[in-house]
Amino acid sequence: MRAIVHDSYGSADVLHPAEIERPAVGADDVLLRVEAASLNIGDWHLMAGLPYLVRPAVGLRAPKSRVRGMDVAGRVEAVGTNVTRFTPGDEVFGVGEGSLAEYTTARADKLEPKPAALSFEQAAAVPTSAVTALQALAPLRDAGPGERVLVIGASGAVGGYAVQLAKTFGAHVTGVASTAKLDYVLSLGADAAVDYTRGDITRSGERYDLVLETGGNRSVSSLRKLLAPRGTLVLVGGEGGGRVTGGFERALRALLLSPFVSQKLTGLVSVMRQEDLHTLAGLLESGAIRPVIDRVYPLAEAATAMRRLTDGSIRGKVIVTP
DSSP, rough: OEEESSSSSSSGGGGGGOOOOOOOOOEEEEEEEEEEEOOOOOHHHHHOOOGGGGGHOOOOOOSSSSSSOOEEEEEEEEOTTTOOOTTTTOOOEEOOOOOOBBBEEEGGGGEEHHHTOHHHHHTSSSSSHHHHHHHHHHHHHHHHOOEEEEEEESSSSHHHHHHHHHHHHHOOEEEEEEEEHHHHHHTTTTTTTEEESSSGGGOOOOEEEEEEEESSSHHHHHTTEEEEEEEEEEEOOSSSSTTTTTTTHHHHHHHHGGHHHHHHHHEEEEOOOHHHHHHHHHHHHTSSSSOEEEEEEGGGGGGHHHHHSSSSSSEEEEEEOO
């Protein structure tokens, strides 16, 4: 089968097409014919081998897995002996192991039937980013309507879903983005959009019940200035933290400080759960949230698609199709 592979860590230049064997199907696995895949910043980090903190798990000197890509939408080709939820021909979406290929495998509990209202490209744009946003906003689901929410990085993949989900949960949502993307943030349903290029948002004097920081590098102490006395800060990802630990040390500082202050400070490491995919499928079917696609690339141009992840130009998700 055709796939995009890399045999060493580096920039998108290490990615190249190759003919490889179809993946083997384990007892708990589903073999998918890939109709569409989407890229996440996590795919870029695994390609680059950065931060170095991740290498003991993914390969010290070279990647253990040659094929990148997690998010996938496709058709079931075969199922393992323990799988009863799906049969060949089913249309599904979720996360697999190496979706920048014609075929991939996925655990059955990491998949959900594709909503009929969505194309494969739209469905592929959902899993990692939307599940991360859903889990980050867990405090809102118990708090009820009227909470004030600030989404920093609202034009990004996770941030875009967070804006939509927070509105669905009845919150008043302010999104932070660059000048060129303020209109996009408002189109997602945000009540207000703030331009971070025109001043320090942590000095605005505004206070929020929940602040979601997606992929930024602001200090925990500065972000606390945006929180209500018993507000919650959720850190998702983190860039600019160096080649060794990335932004992980910031989340660790938040967790260590949280027991000593009235605010809840936490970092999120999302876990793909079938129940979250099921929740999102219902919201997508009803039209409460919608995937936004920046551009669709053919598999041969996967390296170009990967470069887009760090150039700051994306609105929504970048999709790759075989």
